Amino acid sequence: EPEVTQTPSHQVTQMGQEVILRCVPISNHLYFYWYRQILGQKVEFLVSFYNNEISEKSEIFDDQFSVERPDGSNFTLKIRSTKLEDSAMYFCASSRDEGNTIYFGEGSWLTVV
Amino acid sequence: KQEVTQIPAALSVPEGENLVLNCSFTDSAIYNLQWFRQDPGKGLTSLLLIQSSQREQTSGRLNASLDKSSGRSTLYIAASQPGDSATYLCAVTPANQAGTALIFGKGTTLSVSS
Numbered sequence: 472e473p474e475v476t477q478t479p480s481h482q483v484t485q486m487g488q489e490v491i492l493r494c495v496p497i498s499n500h501l502y503f504y505w506y507r508q509i510l511g512q513k514v515e516f517l518v519s520f521y522n523n524e525i526s527e528k529s530e531i532f533d534d535q536f537s538v539e540r541p542d543g544s545n546f547t548l549k550i551r552s553t554k555l556e557d558s559a560m561y562f563c564a565s566s567r568d569e570g571n572t573i574y575f576g577e578g579s580w581l582t583v584v
Numbered sequence: 585k586q587e588v589t590q591i592p593a594a595l596s597v598p599e600g601e602n603l604v605l606n607c608s609f610t611d612s613a614i615y616n617l618q619w620f621r622q623d624p625g626k627g628l629t630s631l632l633l634i635q636s637s638q639r640e641q642t643s644g645r646l647n648a649s650l651d652k653s654s655g656r657s658t659l660y661i662a663a664s665q666p667g668d669s670a671t672y673l674c675a676v677t678p679a680n681q682a683g684t685a686l687i688f689g690k691g692t693t694l695s696v697s698s
Contacts, residue, residue, distance in 0.1 A: 475627075502684055504684070504685075506686075512690075513688050513689065513690050513691075514628070514673065514675075514686075514688040515688070516685040516686060516687070519684050519685060526684070527684065527685055529685065560625075562627060562628065564628075566684070569615075569684050570615055570616055570635065570677070570684075571633075572618065572630050572633045573618065573630065573684075573686060574630060575620075575627045575628040575629075575630075576627050577626060577627040578626070578627050580625075
């Protein structure tokens, strides 16, 4: 069964460094997303991406964050100048269309020290 | 602002028991509601998707219902098994936003003992 794959599974970075989290969405899906889950808290929406542009973003997704689809298969989340409070599990997800089931990857656990 | 609440926060049952997990949302204007399963330290696995025009969806031992007007959904698990132990998350897509963002509840952590 097709799945969303994410790399790395776990990354430790120093405060102030830049991090890039990578995702390969399901191949025939058109909508891509990033969510995050701080330990013990709710899963929170960050951004959705469609037709090579951001279609929606939350208040969390400020200038520190950016997304890119550099080629036909990868979808990346860049976090500039990481802060301690950026430590969380970051989930990539995709869906075939609006209103369809959203499929999540296994997550990238980011620890900022 | 849409808020999603799940009750109870945790539930322990013996194997074989039928159980119900509850989800409520404050704004009935939704596109759909989705139930997920999350194992510790893992990603989210989609279980059932209910469109706003639907009343229920079934998959195997799982049945999800939706009462949009009252802002409620339930996930019914029949004949529970130890392998059902996980956190179950409910999420809605608001209809009053131009987008597809899911708003999640905090989840119900289920433990099924053998």
